[in-house]
Amino acid sequence: MSNTPHLDAASARGRAFLGTRHAIMAGAMTWVSERNLVSAISNAGGFGVIACGSMPPAILEAEIIATRALTDKPFGVNLITLHPMMEELIDICGRQGVTHVVLAGGLPSGAAIARIKGFGAKLMCFAPTAALAKKLVRSGVDAIVIEGSEAGGHIGPVSLTVLAQEILPVITDVPVFVAGGIGRGNAIAAYLEMGASGVQLGTRFAASTESVAHDKFKAAFVRASARDALSSVQVDPRLPVIPVRALKNAGSEAFNTRQREVAAAVDRGEMDLAAGQLAIEHYWAGALRRAVVDGDIDTGSLMAGQSVGMVTSVQPVAEIIAELTSEAEAAIARRAVPATPVTPATLSDVAA
Known part of the structure; x- marks a missing residue:
């Protein structure tokens, strides 16, 4: 029996789309989102995503195979639209039976969309504005990710707080996942109540036990x-x-x-x-x-979102997800309890 019934109901659309226990996606982080972290997130009930980045097709295929050896749960692959071997990468995903493809780095071409949809994968794309989100949905994209400037790595200029208010009310035909600055379960609850189908987190997972990032990299997150x-x-x-x-x-x-x-x-x-x-x-x-990889925290790039302040220790992925879902369940459950009506009598009681 589920121990997060309120959260499950609020995130039902996202969970069904991802095929996962929880509607919590992992951001695709270059050098970090590989087989170990991706499989750990999926095994814990979330949705891991391989970061292809600049990988050549053969390396991506090996990573997909290695990830599938570590989990039988759903996971996705993130592809950068500007990759010079985009068609080959898409074909690898098709040959390996990847169920979800996430495109980032710009608007995808109609040919790329058709190629991905052609082998039956669900396609997710990032949308920085409501107008572009609508265009992507018309183009056949199955879900939208909106990422605020609070996120780590490459970012846009607008915060998630504003993007959510602009985009969630007008994009209702497909699931919308929100990302940027999310580090606590009560934030997940709030965005679900605003109309999101699920969330995406990167920073907290980057500093997890299963992350292959150097110990010095993780320690920098804990201190920050x-x-x-x-x-x-x-x-x-x-x-x-x-x-x-x-x-x-x-x-x-x-x-x-x-x-x-x-x-x-x-x-x-x-x-x-x-x-x-x-x-x-x-x-x-x-x-x-x-x-x-090398642990050079002085001259290397410590890409992190503003939620890094909520990374207080290096935790196992399962513990992070359990913590997030427990917090979100509690927040939604509290709001589900009918409020006591305010009457002149209760106001006089308070005054007394």
Whole structure:
């Protein structure tokens, strides 16, 4: 018998869509969201998502196979729309029977959508505005993820609080999952009551026991507060870059230095603007690997959301999910109890 009946009812649409015990997705984090963490989240009743990132097709296929060896529960694959081998990656997902594909990094092409839908997978896409969410739904996308600027890694300019108010009331044909800054179960309850079908978390899972991230990386999360997770600064308007939220360290300043170096190279005619933007973006891939894999917490990139202040210890994934769902159940149950009507008599009692 379920011990979270109120939460189950509130998240029924999301749970049915994901095929999971709980409507809690994991954010796809490069170098972190691999077989061990993904399988642990799915085995604990959540929905793990492999971060393909810049993986070549053969590596992605090996990761899917390895993940399936560790769990028989549903999980998804996150693909970046700008990947140069996008078609091949989609075909790998089809050949391996991936049930859910999450597309990130820009609007997907009609061909990519058709290719994914063609092998029967459910397609999820990120939408930064209500207008784009509507366009994606018309294009055949099966679910939407809205992610606020509180999130870690690459972020948009608008907070989840605002996005939820703008998008949840108008996107009702498909499930909508919300992400960014979520670290407690009462926040999950609040967004479900606003109309979300489920949630996505990254930061708390990045610091879990099963995460392969370096111990120093996790320890930095435990020490950090919300205000330590800062958004990167754009140095040159000619070289627009998507802001990245990470814990402040020497690597943050190094990124600013890198931007100035690239701008100078553009001025000297050594590279064009497109190549300059690519060079700046490549900074994050190397810096993130140094932090996650090598434990370089000084010059590496400690990508983290503002919910990092709620990471107070390194916990097993199952414990994190149990904590979140227990808190959410309690919050929804409290609100389900009918309030005592306020009458002149009760007001006089209070005054007395």
